[in-house]
Amino acid sequence: MAESTPVLDFDGWSCPVPLRDSPTIVMGHGGGGQLSAELVQHLFVPAFGSQGDAGTADSAVFELGGARLAFSTDTFVVRPLFFPGGSIGDLAVNGTANDIAMSGAMPSHLSCGFILEEGTELSVLGRIAEDMGAAARRAGVAIVTGDTKVVDAGHGDQVYVNTAGVGLIPDGVDIRPQRAAVGDVIIVSGAIGVHGIAIMSVREGLEFGTEIRTDTACLYPLVAAMLAVTADIHVLRDPTRGGVATSLNEIASAARVGVRLTEKALPVPPEVRNACALLGLDPLYVANEGKLLAFVPREQAEAVLAAMRAHPLGEQATVIGECVDEHRAMVVATTTFGGTRVVDVPIGEQLPRIC
Amino acid sequence: MAESTPVLDFDGWSCPVPLRDSPTIVMGHGGGGQLSAELVQHLFVPAFGSQGDAGTADSAVFELGGARLAFSTDTFVVRPLFFPGGSIGDLAVNGTANDIAMSGAMPSHLSCGFILEEGTELSVLGRIAEDMGAAARRAGVAIVTGDTKVVDAGHGDQVYVNTAGVGLIPDGVDIRPQRAAVGDVIIVSGAIGVHGIAIMSVREGLEFGTEIRTDTACLYPLVAAMLAVTADIHVLRDPTRGGVATSLNEIASAARVGVRLTEKALPVPPEVRNACALLGLDPLYVANEGKLLAFVPREQAEAVLAAMRAHPLGEQATVIGECVDEHRAMVVATTTFGGTRVVDVPIGEQLPRIC
Structure with a gap:
């Protein structure tokens, strides 16, 4: 031994x-x-040979030529390619733009790299590219460089897309997971679990009464409205794969604070709740593509929340918890029955290829 | 009609x-x-909604926060993953670093996005990641952000890697295809066709007497040595997919100049020439991963060539042609027999999945 x-x-x-x-x-x-x-x-x-913090933030932050930049990448392998309210093209633009915005930066320039499977219909690629162009125009970003590779049939799945992007961080802004502090108020910008359920509904051919559409959106305009209130926002995070639970755990670990969630405050739409019950899922772990979590100093929370609610992307923003001095690096939820439960990080994933 | x-x-x-x-x-x-x-x-x-120039340069160039940046991306789907002298990991770092360097920028920060096929051995990914780390340290770049997606078995090919990267362009440097001008001297930094033949030899199990190893390398140190002679280098290009012929055609088209090549000046190693003869390939179209083409004003050419030859990455640098006022947007080679032939752009590719 x-x-x-x-x-x-x-x-x-x-x-x-x-x-x-x-x-x-x-x-x-x-x-x-x-x-x-x-x-x-x-x-x-x-x-x-990276630093230990690698992977804890949505984007890397560094200075280059006097400019403070946020830089991020994401690869998209979602199935199916098209689903209610969006496509892999929308996700590829908004996903990377959001990772950049979560550093407080304005996403400005994107790259795209395609892996195309031989035999894929050109019309499929055309529709995806048009969705990317439209999403980029809505987000105010330019797709400025790209690359296309083709792989043999049976070694891909029609279209995979990677995007990377950069954005400029305004002076005085320092938003990163490590800045979460005891006393911070935790706000979510709107309904959770919508994207994941939209994908599952079409993938599994499930009917939930009303059609559930992905929430994919570029969140930078909402971030800008929040930063107009105060530059002192501690943490922003878009809870994609792994959902709100995973994002909160990563932040709690990075900052060594405890996170206390109030379960009944979570904005879970009834159709998401019903679908989750049917599928045996917990909405806290379901992916979002157009929502953000914000950790805000208590004295700024009311003003930031008001600014969020005044913005179309944050109309349903609400406080869901706080940072506490207990159970550091852990997330604990107060249940609707008054008890508590530990909200852990899942081992793998509930929903493969969700983005 | x-x-x-x-x-x-x-x-x-x-x-x-x-x-x-x-x-x-x-x-x-x-x-x-x-x-x-x-x-x-x-x-x-x-x-x-990009500009018409999109795709003509190896990297996008723009200003952000007062810094002039080069930004580029490449996806790597090479088969096999490991080959004489390198791996997909080396290519993924050097390829994107080189695209950035071809704007005269010092590549500094890379992202990486992996698409892993379910069932791939962790040791394969581990070796690739270690190759990436080692290549990044040699190139002086940091891999600062990344993403990993897994796809079902049968929808990938073990490991695909995307990298994107940024670099700062020094003041006074303006290197792009459109700047090629009549009178420019065209220099190649060394032997051509090596990478493509290295891949083909292992893929097809061919023996050519001596082992042919990929030329993959980060070319920025060579670019820096050239820029130390003069900032007035017009065009740089690393002739990867499609080889020297395709790169020269793209530059001739972008700048609307004629390119005259001297065939006998092309540095084709005997083992590459032999392999090409056997496989029915033209070395002008075979991919390189550690060579560059430079378009230099005639009055600077001698000094730039001397600086290249003094550098380990350019010891075999040589003049292969010039820009002329005739046959604009075309590449014409003077053959060893004294005739001329048009060097066209191939429709597709001679060698699939070479990078």
Whole structure:
């Protein structure tokens, strides 16, 4: 029995544990939960020589030529490509624009990289590209550079899209997970769980009475309205893969604060609640594509909330919790019955290929 | 017979011609030749509302917060993942770093987006990530942000990697295809065709006597040495997919100059020449991953060439042609027998999934 730090050795390449002894990639490695985090922490960070904070923020922040930039990337493999209210094209533009906006930056320039499967209809690619162009115009960003690769039939799934993007961070703005502080008020900008359920409804052919449409949107205008109230917003996060629960856990861990959620304050639309009950899902873990979480100092919270509610993207903004001095690095929900429960990070994912 | 501009209509999505009447994506759309260019010009540019120049430079150039930036992206789908002298990880770092360097910028920050196929061995991903980290350290760039998606078995090919990156362009540097001018001397930094043949040799299990290793390298240090001689370099281009022939054609078109090549001046190593003869390939069209083409004003050419030869990445730099006032937007080679031939852009690609 060795006493040193355990190391997995795979065919000459070795990595520190955990990676859960699985010698192969499983779907959960792409789910944004614990398996994804372990891949980053135990495989990518050591290999890239990155800092320990890598992966905790939605975008990287650095200075270049005197400009403070936010830089981010996301790859989109959602199935199906088109769904109620949007397509992979909308997600690809809004998703990366939002990651940049979550640093308080105005997203301005995007790149796109396509992996096309041989045999895909040109009309499918055409519709996706048009959706990307329309989403970019709505978001006020320019798609300025790109690349296209084609892979043999059977080695793709019609269209995969990567986008990366940059944006300028205004002076005086310093928004990142590590800044969450005891006393911060936690606000969500609107109804949660909508995107994930929109995808599941069309994928599984489920009917929930009313059609549930994705909430995909570029959130920067809402961020700008919030920053007009105060530059001192501590944390912003768009809770995509893994949902609100995963985002809150990542922030609680990064800042070593406790997060206390009030379950009955969560804005879950009835159709999402019903669909989740049917599918055995928890809305706290379902992906959103047009919502943000904000951690705001208590003295600013009322004014920020008012500004959010005055904006079309934040009409239903509401306070869902606070940062506390107890159970640091953990998220605990006060249930509707007055009890408490730990809101943990899922191992893998409830819904594969949701974005 | 309609007299208006012909438009293809695919299932409600319409695009201007040509796109060659093919209703589906073919491998050649990813080959960097005419089919790729048509996809950009007739599908992406209209959809994105980009300018007509889109796609002619290796990177986009813009100002942000007072800093002049180069921004580029590339997706890598090379098969096999590991080959003599390198891997998809090396290409992913060096390829995007080089696209940025071809604007005269120092590549500084990279993003990476992975599409992993379920069932891929973690050790494969680990080796690729370590190659990326090592290449980034050699290139002096930091991988600062990333994303991982997993797709079901049978919808990928182990590992696809997208990288995007930014770099700062020094004051006084303005390097772009449109600046090629009559009288410019055209220099290549070393032996051509090496990367493509390295891939083909391992893919097809061919033996050419000596092992041919990829030339993958980050070219920025060579660019910096050239810029130390003069800021007035007109064009830089790394001739990857489609090879030297395609790059020269793109530059001739963008600047509306004629390009005259001297065939016997082309530095083709004997083993590449032999392999090309065996495979029925023209080395002018074979991909390179560690070479650059430079268009330099005649009066600076000698000093720039000397600086290149003094650098390890340019020891075999040589003049291969010039820009002329004839046959504008075309590339014409003077053959070893004293005749001339038009060097055209290939329709698709000779070698699929070469990068």
